[in-house]
Amino acid sequence: MDTLTLIRPDDWHSHLRDGSALTQTSADMARYMGRVIVMPNLVPAVTNARLAAEYRQRILRSMQTTARQFDPLMTLYLTDATSEADIREAAEIDWLAAVKLYPAGATTNSDAGVNSLEALYPILATMEEVDLPLLVHGEVTDQDVDIFDREAAFIGEHLAPIIDRFPKLRVVLEHITTRDAVDFVKSAGPRVAATITAHHLLLNRNDMLVGGIKPHYYCLPILKRRQHQEALRGAATGEDRSFFIGTDSAPHEQHAKESACGCAGVYTAHASLEFYAEVFDELAALDRLEDFASLRGPDFYGRPRNGDTVQLRRVDWTVPATIPLGDSELVPLRAGETLHWQVVDAGAP
Ligand SMILES: NC(=O)N[C@@H](CC(=O)O)C(=O)O
Ligand SMILES: [Zn+2]
Ligand SMILES: [Zn+2]
16 A cells, blocks of 8 residues: 545644744644644643633634634643633633643643642533533652653542543543553543554654663653553554544754753654554554544544545655754654655645
């Protein structure tokens, strides 16, 4: 198989950032993604519908072309101060897709995140009532918990109780990295889903740490051992429709990653579908890519599948060494390396 035509995919977890970064990040996303769930971890955070509307306008204004519909779906950043009114207002807006939970201190720009999840149970009850999904960065932040165990600990300590207490709340465990997460999502039924990034499918912690530390592979949740990577590969290419695409493409300037204290986040928006194709090809599962990238996400979110297609071809091409990011630049995943699939027809520009 040398060409592959897919219903246009969407990206159900992405960081576009703001200001001059949007020129690059929006263009990379809009090249072939239909809808993008835009993460709200700006500084200051996107905590209510008004801020989300303003951010969405900045994204749309940054687009070079509006010929094809590129649909940014926004999220609200859950804080200790989120009110029931914030949730009810958000639920009325079609382009406002979900509410995002960052445990305070868990990841990039999570300082404004949640300190006590239990204190927010009344807010989760409202979300359940109005059917606004909860998206979760699922890691505990206790200093005593090893960084490689933080996702599994979160599932047991926080996610399982939420699922039990709010039986109708739709939940997406974002960017899963462990077999524990795969098993949990499988056992939790169709209202609990998970996104899987391309880099967690492509890489494990040996890639990051053996033979020298690779700061451009550092992200959160951190890459895990190979057995966990294999569980993610099994989930992405398997039968369970709860697992779908979410790139977690997260740009940081080159100097901020190549630093004594490097930022967490991997940029994949320049070739996200190509990366997934590479993994699915390696697993002889290219026939499953459309379900993962284009069908399961809209089905979970209760939104229509896209009506047009994109085409990939098996062809060697080289990823640029750097990509502009505002006045600076970033180092994209697989910078300077050869990829074997390329989107050759992205539909209308
Ligand atoms: N994944 C990351 O390592 N970083 C993300 C934040 C996040 O998704 O946790 C970012 O915003 O840079
Ligand atoms: Zn996250
Ligand atoms: Zn993210």
